[in-house]
Amino acid sequence: MLYSEKELAALLGQVKTIAVIGAKDKPGQPVDRVGRYLIDAGYRVIPVHPKRATVWGLACYPTMNAIPVPVDLVDLFRAPEFCPAHAEEFLRLAPLPRCFWMQSGIVSAEARRILSGQPVLVVEDRCLMVDHRELAAGGQYA
Numbered sequence: 001m002l003y004s005e006k007e008l009a010a011l012l013g014q015v016k017t018i019a020v021i022g023a024k025d026k027p028g029q030p031v032d033r034v035g036r037y038l039i040d041a042g043y044r045v046i047p048v049h050p051k052r053a054t055v056w057g058l059a060c061y062p063t064m065n066a067i068p069v070p071v072d073l074v075d076l077f078r079a080p081e082f083c084p085a086h087a088e089e090f091l092r093l094a095p096l097p098r099c100f101w102m103q104s105g106i107v108s109a110e111a112r113r114i115l116s117g118q119p120v121l122v123v124e125d126r127c128l129m130v131d132h133r134e135l136a137a138g139g140q141y142a
Helices: 005-014 030-040 080-091 109-115 128-137
Strands: 017-021 044-048 073-076 099-102 121-123
Touching (some): 005 121, 030 044, 073 080, 080 099, 080 109, 099 109, 109 121
Parallel strands (some): 017 044, 017 073, 073 099, 099 121
């Protein structure tokens, strides 16, 4: 799906808490680079990984549904075949996050179908860090 820069800038300006699915603090991996960037950008980042207790010095949760606070955006670093199950889990969150974001290279028509009709922005094949840098650098949101 294509979204305008204005729409993404508005979203990123309103988001405060981001759950990173597939979080790992292994240097050199995209998820590590993006997670650290989001923390440095001032977001509350909540790592999610089934086998890790901490990531980036933060408490890590095994599933989205184990997170004890509401999240605004779910950022997925998982292969496309896992995205439909994450979309199903996403729908069980209350309140429902504003966005289901699949990172660069991740596209899932099935996840998109599962989330269709919901008041959720579904983003595919885009890097949250790159979009934030470009939109923040352009002063497109406060």
